[in-house]
Amino acid sequence: xxxxxxxxxxxxxxxxxxxxxxxxxxxxxxxxxxxxxxxxxxxxxxxxxxxxxxxxxxxxxxxx
Numbered sequence: 001x002x003x004x005x006x007x008x009x010x011x012x013x014x015x016x017x018x019x020x021x022x023x024x025x026x027x028x029x030x031x032x033x034x035x036x037x038x039x040x041x042x043x044x045x046x047x048x049x050x051x052x053x054x055x056x057x058x059x060x061x062x063x064x
Contacts, residue, residue, distance in 0.1 A: 010053050010055055010060050011060065013052055013053045014048065014049045014052035014053050016045065016048070024041055028041055045057070046058075
């Protein structure tokens with residue numbers, strides 16, 4: 001199994017709800033500090049990915 005195969009398997013273990021992302025994007029776009037709100041959302045996604053898989057999202061991205 002290659003690093004790419006491992007990354008693809010890991011990605012299938014962590015998913016997000018489209019309706020939740022849609023709602024959060026509206027919140028971000030309505031925010032007074034767009035950069036901060038977007039950064040916090042990315043932190044939240046990274047945290048949830050790690051909680052779901054035990055792997056940091058950067059480790060998966062590095063294998064592409």
